[in-house]
Amino acid sequence: MSKVNVVRRCFNCGAILQNEDPSKEGYISKEDYLLSPLNHVLFCDKCYSEAGSSSHSLKAGNDLLLMMKDAAASDALIVYIVNLFSFESSFIAEVNETIKHNPILVIANKRDLFGRNVSDDFLKEYVAHRFRVSSLPVKAKDVILTSLVSFGKNDFIAKEIEKRREGHDVYILSSRGAGKRMFISSYLYHFHNRSNRSIQTKACRGASLPVLQIPLDNSSTLFDTPPLVSSNSIDSKLEKEVSDSLLFSNPIKMKKAFLKTKEIFAIGGVCFIERFSAPKNKETEIHLFFPPNVTTKKIGFYQDIESLIPSYLSKRGIYPKSLVVRELKDLDVFDIEVEEEGDRSIGIQGLGWFSFLGNHQIFRIYVPKGVSVYTSRSKILSYGNPSKK
Numbered sequence: 001m002s003k004v005n006v007v008r009r010c011f012n013c014g015a016i017l018q019n020e021d022p023s024k025e026g027y028i029s030k031e032d033y034l035l036s037p038l039n040h041v042l043f044c045d046k047c048y049s050e051a052g053s054s055s056h057s058l059k060a061g062n063d064l065l066l067m068m069k070d071a072a073a074s075d076a077l078i079v080y081i082v083n084l085f086s087f088e089s090s091f092i093a094e095v096n097e098t099i100k101h102n103p104i105l106v107i108a109n110k111r112d113l114f115g116r117n118v119s120d121d122f123l124k125e126y127v128a129h130r131f132r133v134s135s136l137p138v139k140a141k142d143v144i145l146t147s148l149v150s151f152g153k154n155d156f157i158a159k160e161i162e163k164r165r166e167g168h169d170v171y172i173l174s175s176r177g178a179g180k181r182m183f184i185s186s187y188l189y190h191f192h193n194r195s196n197r198s199i200q201t202k203a204c205r206g207a208s209l210p211v212l213q214i215p216l217d218n219s220s221t222l223f224d225t226p227p228l229v230s231s232n233s234i235d236s237k238l239e240k241e242v243s244d245s246l247l248f249s250n251p252i253k254m255k256k257a258f259l260k261t262k263e264i265f266a267i268g269g270v271c272f273i274e275r276f277s278a279p280k281n282k283e284t285e286i287h288l289f290f291p292p293n294v295t296t297k298k299i300g301f302y303q304d305i306e307s308l309i310p311s312y313l314s315k316r317g318i319y320p321k322s323l324v325v326r327e328l329k330d331l332d333v334f335d336i337e338v339e340e341e342g343d344r345s346i347g348i349q350g351l352g353w354f355s356f357l358g359n360h361q362i363f364r365i366y367v368p369k370g371v372s373v374y375t376s377r378s379k380i381l382s383y384g385n386p387s388k389k
Helices: 030-035 045-053 060-073 093-099 120-133 155-165 180-190 240-244 302-313
Strands: 077-083 104-109 143-145 170-174 200-203 210-215 221-223 255-259 263-267 271-277 284-289 296-301 331-337 341-348 352-359 362-368 373-377
Touching: 060 093, 060 170, 077 155, 104 120, 104 155, 104 180, 120 143, 120 373, 155 180, 170 180, 180 210, 255 263, 255 271, 255 296, 263 302, 271 302, 296 302, 331 373, 341 362
Parallel strands: 077 104, 077 170, 104 143, 170 221
Antiparallel strands: 200 210, 210 221, 255 284, 263 271, 263 296, 271 362, 284 352, 331 362, 341 352, 341 373
């Protein structure tokens, strides 16, 4: 019997989709192509970029702020999509200040990476807490946990948006890699146009960059927006093939280690952790949450770190490695003094985090230049004693 294959085309330009040659029309990343069911609406990268969803647009910053000011003036619903695995340092203060009085619905994507033993209620409160830390008044009831790869099961999100918008416009806000493309495709799959208008890709009032606009009724619209550019994430600093290789789809598994004072622990060949000091010089137990293919191991003591790092990087079996990190001068250094007690975390934006019981330790964190480091209550309760700060 002959096999019939469906020829998939871009929803906007009609080009046949392919994931082999970025220079040819119809190119879409292999991940987006393979994870999308056959009846899923897809855009080629070119159309998706021209619709304001590419992190390469130089005008995205100004246009985004203009759109957020319109959203604030019209009391629009903000649908804020985050990558649950790593979003803590992706907020932009100016954007948050503009929309802090708007109703906000948070879509925390990639719930599937955390396994069933992690409490949904705990994750929702963690996400809400991180939004409040960033001056956005979000409560746990405003957070939806989901995995957008299973788009057929996400029609409830569209229903929640419709309920919460109360007849107002909707603006979709997201940083690169959070899953906005999958969300838009899922939304369009379940979409029924009840207005006398059509879906358009055009610039908003005062802006220059065209964005996707979906009519919700005859007077209100769902607007895609230019992306929040995460220039402080590790995937924006490493070579594309290296950052792409850090993507994973299986639930994250904790690894356990112990650190003494002045002991150096390596996260692949790109980041390093040192326990700089601690009361009574006891070992600190740390729980590591990084992609499964990342090498994590102790490599020595602080005494000669300038030669220790190049010596470590010269060895085989270390993953990932990057030309961005060759020696100590290629790294930014942060000292984090832990004042809180209880279950705490220190994270590296875009790569993962480690948890520990806070006891007034000082950790020294080495990351590629420009990468953000944050500290917080733990995202996964691994010690059973969460800090409320």
